[in-house]
Amino acid sequence: MAVKEKEGRLPPAQWFQKNGETAVVNALYSLGYTWDQLQEATGDFSNSNFVQSRNGMRWLSHPEASLSNFLYARGIEHKKGQRYDAAFATTATSKYAIYDLHFLGRSGDWFDVEIWGDRPNGHNEAKYAKVRKDKEAFNQINPNFLGIHFSDCYDERKLELILQPGIGIVNPFKFDKPTDHLIYSTHWSNADELLEFCRDLASKMPNGEFPAEDWLRKRGRWKDRDGEALNTLSVYIKLWLGGTRNLRKLIGQSNVSTIKWDKASAIEAYKAFYDRHGFTPHQVRQMYRTKKGQPFEESIAKESVNLSYAIAKYAGGATEVNRLLGIPVKRRTSAKD
Secondary structure: OHHHHHHOOOOOHHHHHHOOOHHHHHHHHHOOOOHHHHHHHOOOOOOOOOEEOOOOOEEOOHHHHHHHHHHHHOOOOEEEOOEOOOOHHHHOOOOOOEOOEEEEOOOOOEEEEEEEOOOHHHOOHHHHHHHHHHHHHHHHHOOOEEEEEHHHHHOHHHHHHHHHHHHOOOOOOOOOOOOHHHOOHHHHHHHHHHHHHHHHHHHOOOOOOOOOHHHHOOOHHHOOOOOOOOHHHHHHHHHHHOOHHHHHHHOOOOOOOOOOOOHHHHHHHHHHHHHHHOOOHHHHHHHHHOOOOOOOOHHHHHHHHHHHHHHHHHOOOHHHHHHHHOOOOOOOOOOOO
């Protein structure tokens, strides 16, 4: 609060890093919070507690911004939610309601979207449940209504399935930043501050390189290192930036590799690859070899080769790992299968 009073607003994370206050940012991520939540907690509305999506639109929440980014990356026209028809007041306890977002479907019709939460603002759950029930009842005969759970707005693959009836399957193609193609579009609004923090952390390391996950978590040979464990930071790197390897690509350190393969690390990397791409490394290898691997880039194909070798050597092969992870595998001949 002292910084906010002095500066007249809550500065971004980079300001704290450049002014010798990195501990504030470390503490925030270690406790599992985001910068947006800190802005809200301190009542900082000078920058607005709205979340801005890549097209410049401002939203009331991160899930809304994530959905907006997903649509923007695919060239899908969308706009902020408008009020329900006046008839809503005659069937519900609320006098009015506002949709969260509208998008233009491939048929030329506009779709009406509600993003459902679990604990809106952390209180009034009973009232929220009643309002949601009223909205669902009102939209029961609306063929262009979509209700989406907030967590699904962060998941590229789930959004593809949810939105497919309205827009089809459209690969992202609008990339405003050089690193956009390396981050899921649903994560763009969350990734920016975190990426800057990671760059700053790398600059403070003795070799200038971003550390491995065991360093962040204070495990193995790093269990006695100075400083606190950054477990939550590690989680955010996986969630918003696609893992440490992808992070290094984003900050221009793709040549750095500190992976030491064993059974556990090979299986973890295999699962992360599958979660990120929707295909196993072996499937990507096969598709790339037959020149049907779009939209996979050469770097992803190379990663699939390395993972296939690691799994074969340390974890008993892909068939065994698929069984352990419960991954249903069928032969894929192209990315459209």
